[in-house]
Amino acid sequence: MPKPPVPTSRYWKLHRQLARLNTFLFRRTRGKVGGSFLGGAPVLLLDHVGRRSGQARTSPLIYLDDSPRLVVVASKGGVDAHPAWFHNLMAMAATEVELPGGERRRVRPRVAEGAERARLWERAVAIYPAYANYATYTERKIPVVVLEPGA
Structure with missing residues (x-):
């Protein structure tokens, strides 16, 4: 079966713009808008710091509630590279996430x-089937990141 084409840079530019819009709407409405993704998959906001730039960043991510832990999947980075947010997150001992309703939690990341x-x-594929499709055309094993409650 042929592999789907790799997204173009124009795709990633649009993806970043939509992520910024999602973050704005999420925070403005406390997750009432932007708190879920296609088909109702729940979304959280992940705060992280750019490893190279040192700038604060926020990424909207689909998550699983595996109470008391949260789980995210490092899917959209490219065929052979993990996404920047994954590298930024794993370089930090702890950070914060924002859940719908404005709840903020301090978390520590680890890869399952x-x-x-x-x-x-x-479980992640069950709430967002596109992950399974994406896994068929990436060269890498997509990390599943567990966000443990942090101090």
């Missing part, structure tokens, strides 16, 4: 492995 990853991946 083995049986835990398989279980969480299946």
Whole structure:
């Protein structure tokens, strides 16, 4: 089966613009708008710091509530590279996320492995089936990131 084409730079520019709009709407409405993605997949806002720029960044991400933990999938980085937010997040000991309703949580990231990853991946694909499609045309194993409650 042929692989789908890799997104173009114009696609990524639009993706970044939509992410900024989503973040604005999410914060303005406390998650009433922008708090879910296609098909109702829940969205949180991840705060991180650019490793090269040192600038604060916010990324809207689909998440699973695996109470008390949250789970995100590092999907959109490219065929052979993890997304920048993933690298930024993993370089930090802790950060904050914002959930719908304005709730903020301090979290520590770690990458799920083995049986835990398989279980969480299946749950993520169930709420957002596009992850399974994306996995068919990337050269990398897509990380499943567990956000543990932080101090």
